[in-house]
Amino acid sequence: MAPSLHPSIDNGIKKGDANFAGGKLYCHCPSNKVEVTLGSNVLHNHACGCSKCWKPKSALFSVVGVIPTDKLSVTANKQKLHVIDKSAAIQRNACKECGVHLFGRIEVDHPFKGLDFVHTELSDQSGWQEPQFAAFVSSIIEQGFDPSQMDGVRSKFKSVGLETYDVLSPALMDAIATYTAQKSKTSSKL
Numbered sequence: 602m603a604p605s606l607h608p609s610i611d612n613g614i615k616k617g618d619a620n621f622a623g624g625k626l627y628c629h630c631p632s633n634k635v636e637v638t639l640g641s642n643v644l645h646n647h648a649c650g651c652s653k654c655w656k657p658k659s660a661l662f663s664v665v666g667v668i669p670t671d672k673l674s675v676t677a678n679k680q681k682l683h684v685i686d687k688s689a690a691i692q693r694n695a696c697k698e699c700g701v702h703l704f705g706r707i708e709v710d711h712p713f714k715g716l717d718f719v720h721t722e723l724s725d726q727s728g729w730q731e732p733q734f735a736a737f738v739s740s741i742i743e744q745g746f747d748p749s750q751m752d753g754v755r756s757k758f759k760s761v762g763l764e765t766y767d768v769l770s771p772a773l774m775d776a777i778a779t780y781t782a783q784k785s786k787t788s789s790k791l
């Protein structure tokens with residue numbers, strides 16, 4: 602059997618609702634769940650193969666999107682959250698009990714500062730933006746995936762309509778490079 606990329610991708614992608622206004626995310630604890638309320642839909646939702654993003658059990662990829670920081674609030678059991686790696690650019694706030702990542706926040710100077718990273722599968726509502734592309738695909742090899750099986754992974758993504766990249770999508774890489782150019786004041790010379 603082919604390995605699971607992610608439960609929301611394996612059997613084809615369900616389109617989101619352009620008018621969806623947001624909803625709640627919950628951790629996996631059976632009780633006293635951490636609850637996060639999102640005041641809008643997410644943007645740039647995508648599969649991520651990196652080793653740092655939270656993924657459901659037996660999935661090779663995470664599915665993660667972004668939302669402006671001011672649209673996110675922790676509305677229950679905030680005391681159960683801790684930052685798993687304080688040295689990372691994305692401060693991933695995870696539940697101490699079940700390990701689920703509720704949101705990742707950028708506190709340092711960074712092109713994506715002001716955006717929080719969230720996993721909409723932690724919601725029981727539908728309408729969230731569907732995954733748009735797959736990022737950090739080759740990173741799954743670093744976590745033990747057999748490199749000879751990568752063609753199968755990339756063709757599976759393509760078969761459900763997702764382009765694959767080994768870093769981020771061209772649009773996001775351009776946004777990062779634009780930020781870097783502006784910061785080093787080189788953009789005026791081009």
Ligand SMILES: N[C@@H](CCC(=O)N[C@@H](CS)C(=O)NCC(=O)O)C(=O)O
Pocket residue numbers: 649650651652653654689690691692737740741743
């Ligand atoms: N190959 C590395 C890639 C890690 C990486 O760069 N992840 C990206 C996508 S989430 C990132 O922006 N990380 C910033 C961070 O984790 O703070 C891994 O799998 O650990």
Ligand SMILES: [Zn+2]
Pocket residue numbers: 628629630634635681696697698699700701
């Ligand atoms: Zn939990």
Ligand SMILES: [Zn+2]
Pocket residue numbers: 649650651652653654663737
């Ligand atoms: Zn990642």
